Amino acid sequence: MSPPHHAPGSESLSAATPSVGRRVYRFFLPLLVLGVGAAVAYWLIRTAPQVERRPVTHGARLVETVRARFTSESVRLPAFGVVVPAREVTLYPRVSGEVIRIAEGFLPGNRFQAGDELLQIDPRDFELAVARRETELVEARSALALEQGQQAVARKEYELLGREIPEADRELVLRLPQLRQAEARVRAAEAALEQAKLDLGRTTVRAPFNCVVRERFVNVGSQVSPSTPLATLAGTDEYWVETTVPVDDLHWLAIPNWNDTTGSVARVWRVGTSFTNAAWSGRVLKLLPDLEKDGRLARLLVAVRQPWVREAGREGSPLLLGDAVRMELVGRTLYAAQVDRRWFRDGDRLWIMNEQDELEIRPVAVAFRGPETLWVTGGLREGERIVISELPAAVPGLPLRVAGEAESSGAAGRPAAAASSPAARAGI
DSSP: OOOOOOOTTHHHHHHHHHHHHHHHHHHHHHHHHHHHHHHHHHHHHHHSOOOOOOOOOOOOEEEOEEEOOEEEEEEEEEEEEEEEESSEEEEOOSSOEEEEEEOTTOSTTOEEOTTOEEEEEOOHHHHHHHHHHHHHHHHHHHHHHHHHHHHHHHHHHHHHHOSOOOHHHHHHHTTHHHHHHHHHHHHHHHHHHHHHHHHHHTTEEEOSSSEEEEEEOOOTTOEEOTTSOOEEEEESSEEEEEEEEOGGGGGGSOOBTTTBSSOOEEEEEETTSOTTSOOEEEEEEEEEEEEOTTTOOEEEEEEEEOTTOOOTTOOSSOOOTTOEEEEEEEEEEEEEEEEEGGGBOSSSEEEEEOTTSBEEEEEOEEEEEOSSEEEEEESOOTTOEEEOSOOTTOOTTOBEEETTSOOOHHHHTSOHHHHTSHHHHTTO
């Protein structure tokens, strides 16, 4: 059976028909998709919920504050100093001789009371001198007694004579010049004996005042004279502390013979000890006439009484010469608020949280500048809140709030969701 035969051109017509349909399909399908998408978008836009427009609100910054408190307190100036002796002498003998005895404990560092024996110089030569002077005094008194007897005889003879003679002759007749000479010899002998007794007493060298021995220069067997130093002594009833303070702070202190009759009180601690330990008490004694060379500071002398006496609660050794000490000089009373130095901004300015819970940058009057606090006397009122927190962008009028307190009225009207947002918590 032979295959069927097709007319010429029929295969090309059937192939052309599908290709035209595919072109139409490819053209209208994207348009249909775009149209459906546009319709859906239009419908979403028309049916979307409307958001109410609200003004932008800024959150109040969370800060810490302290209340300003005004009190009347004495200004206290810190100072450092060195302990020096108030009384110091180099002891010399008053007589010459050999040292035959030294008091037990006559060593550097030991203390003696006024009048205590320190050493003994050989007294035998001086005892003999006293004996000689006593003999001379006896002879002079005997000669005076004989002359007084002769004067009595001369007076009686003059009376028996019964006539007046010139005054000059009468003194010779009555032996008045001889009597005066004998009386003078008695007085000279008494003075010589007193001098001998003084020299004998000076063979015992005693402490001139309550003292501590700083140095000793002699031993038993040493030959000494009035030019030989025996020891260096420092008084223990009072020590001085040489200290310095700024010249501008002198008016806060009471200084004798400068601006007051009684010096300001000073509390003294040895460097390295705690302020809780009891201190020595002293008083400002004198303003020295020259400034300290390096720092150009005013120099003061502070007197410390009884530096060797331990008060109740005081720990450690007594105050020693050469000690480095720190002091607190109590000055005049001032009514002010004491504000920590760290809370001041741009000089003498404070950040104040005012009654509207807004930041106020306010200059204040500082009367005294301590090492840690500044004493404010103006520009600040009792009970005002001082901002002690750091604010990266501090501008006047910035709303503030304190932890545990209600937010300011400007922040209170915000929705809870907005208030709890990260932006609100950051204070933006």
